[in-house]
Amino acid sequence: MTAIDDRRGDARAGTRTPLLRARNLVQEFPARAAGGVKGGVVHAVSNVSFDIYPGETLGVVGETGSGKSTLARSVIQAPRPKSGAVEFQGRDLMTLRRRDLKQARRQMQMVYQDPFGSLNPRWRVTELVEEPLRGYGEGNADSRRRRVAELLDLVGLDPSQYGRRRPFELSGGQCQRVAIARAIALDPALVIADEAVSSLDVLIQAQVLNLFEKLRRELDLSYLFIAHDLAMVKQVSDRVAVMYLGQLAEIGPAQDIYRRPLHPYTAALLESIPRVDPVTGTAHKPTALPGEPPSPIDPPSGCRFRTRCPRSQLRCAEVDPVLEERLPGHQVACHFPLDLPDPAMPPGPAGATLAPAPVPASATDPAPTAQTS
C-alpha cells in the first residue's frame, strides 16, 4: 500500500511518467436500426482522459451502456478510437503501424468476462496458454513448455492435472485462470480486465480476485479493472473512475470516491448498492435513483446526468461540465458537486436533503436500517 502511495505521490509531483496516458478519447459508432441503416451516431465514449501509473490499478465503473468496455477497446486500438490520444509506454498508439502496434500490445493484455467464450473449446489448456508465446515467437518448444507449466502454477492450476484438459472440462473459475495465464504469459505491463469475474459465483470470484491481487504484487502489474460493481472495483483499485453515458463523471482515489463522492451520480450509485456488513450483518438498504439512462444516440445537452440529477439547474443543460480537481487527485465533472451546498436548497417533499452529508449514510452511521423490530 505505502509503496503505491509513494508512487502516486511521485506521479503527482510529475517525477514519474504514466504507463498509459489517454487524452480526449472519442469513440462513436453508426447506429443501425432493424432492417437497415438508419441515421444516428452512438456516442459510446466522449472526451475521456485518464492516466495509469506503473503498478497502479485504475478501476472503471459504470452501468450498461456507459462506455466502459468501449473505453478499454479504444485503449488497445481495437477498433481505433475516432479521435484522441493514447500513449502507452511513451509511444502514441494512435499513429503506430500494424506491426508496431502488435509489439506494443504485447505489453497490454485483456481478460474478458466470458471464460468459455474467450477460449478455443478444442484446444487443451497447455496449447491455450502457449499460444501467445508462439504468436510472438518466444523461445523454442521446450522452453515454452516450461514457461506454460510455470504460468499454470502461478495461476493456481496444477499443470499435471489440468494441462491436458479442454475448456469444457473446466469450471468457470478454472477457465478464467487459464485466460489469466494467457494474459500474463508475455509479461505484460498492463492487464485490462473487462468484467473478468462478473460471471463467477461469489466464492470463486473471491479466489480469482485474490489471484489478480497476488499477480499484481508478484509481477508488478498495472490493471485497468472494469466492472459494474462499485464495491468490487473499490476493493481492488487504487483509483476509481466513474463513467456515465460515455463520459467520466468523477475520478479519484478509491477511498475518497467512497467516503467523499463529489458527483451526484457517484453518490446515487453508492446508495443503490444493496449490501450487508460482513462483520455486523447490518443491511444497507438501497435508495433508488429515479429514471433511466438516456439513449447514447441522443445524449442530453450539457451534463449528461442532468435528466436524473437531483441537483440539476439550468446551467447544467447549457454548459458542458469539465473535469476539475476539487480535492487532491480527485476530479469531478459537475457544476454543483457535493462539496458545495445544494444549489436549489430544495423545498423538497419530506425535507429530503443531500447537501450536508455527501458521505453515504453507512460510512458514518452503520445502522439506520435493518434492525429487528
Added chain:
Amino acid sequence: MSGKQRTATYPVGDSYVSEGVIAAASSGPAAPGPAGEPGEPLLVVEDLRVQFTRGGRRINAVNGLSYELLPGSMMAIIGESGSGKSVSSRALMGLLPPTATITGSVSFAGRELIGMPEREMRELRGGDIAMVFQDPARSLNPTMKIGAQVTEAIRLHSDSDRKGAHARAIELLRMVRLPAPERRFHEYPHQLSGGMRQRVMIAIALAGEPRLLIADEATTALDVTTQAQIMELLVELQQRLGMAVVMISHDLGLAASYAQDVVVMYAGRAVEHAPTATLFGNVRMPYTRALLGAIPALEREPHSLFEVTPGQPPDLSALPKGCPFRPRCPNALDRCVEMPPFREHEPEHWWACWNPVGDETGNGEQE
C-alpha cells in the same frame, strides 16, 4: 426487517415517478395478506427432492429442501449456481422437464402441487402463483406488442372482455410504473429498456392476482440503479397486494436489504434459515460465513484480500458423504461425514452443522 421509515436521499421529482404514485416505499412488516389465513403458512415445502438423469449419471439437484412461507411475506433463497435454488422453485411450479424426478411435498394454500395434473397446474400457474425470471428480453415474445402480451395474460385468468382487459392492462402497467403506459402499450419489447421490460414482466405476473410471486434472479440482469427501482416496486406491490414473494438470488446484500426471511442453500439443501436480521447478525453456518467474507465490501481498504474458501462447489452427481460443504469447510470435524440434520437450534434459527460458527470445537472435544 424493520418497520422504520427510510429517509429519502433524493427528492422525488422526476417525470418518471410523477407518472405513477409513490415516493420511497415504507418498509413496514407485511400484514398477512387478504388471501391467506393469518398465521397459516401459504406455502409448505417438505423434503423436496429433484433428480435429473443425464448421460447415465444421476444429478441430485435438490436434496431434501423444507421451508414454510407465510402469506404476504418476502423470503429470499440465496445460494450459488447449482445450489438448487432455481430448480426447487421450478419444481413447485411444475416447470421442470419430464426427465426430472420430483419427490416430497409442496403444499400451496392446502393443495398439493407435486403430482398435480397439468390441467390444474396451468390454472394455478400465472394465476395464484406467478413467476418473474432473470431475462426479461427472453421471457417476452419479441413479435407481440407489450399491450397484447399483458392483455393475453389477463384474459387467460379472468373472463373479462377485450375492453375490460385493455383497461386492466393499462392499470397494471401504471401500477408497475411503466412510463407512458398508453404509448408503451403499442410498442414491442425491443423498444423498451431492460428495466422497463422487467416492469412489463411484473405486470404480466400480476395479471392473475397471484398470492405468491416467485422472482428468480429478477434483477440480476439489471443495472444497480434500475435494480433498486424494481426492488422498491416489488416491495410496494407485495405490501399493497398482500402477496407473498420468494426472491431467488445470489446476492446476499439484496436478500439482507429486502427479505424478511432468508434461506441459504448449498448443494441442494437448505443449510441455514432465519429471519434476516438474525441470520446475518448471528451467522451459524460456516458456508454463510464464507459467502459473507467473499463479497466485496465498500468498507474494506483497497487491495485488501478476500477471505477465500478453497475448492469448488460439489459435483451433484457424486456428492461427498455427509455434509456437502465438509471438503471446503474451515470448521470441519471427523463427525461431519455424518449428515448434520437441518434443525431449529435456536428460536426461528435453523442450521445444518455439527460445528457451527460461534461454538467451534476441535475434533478432540466432540461428544
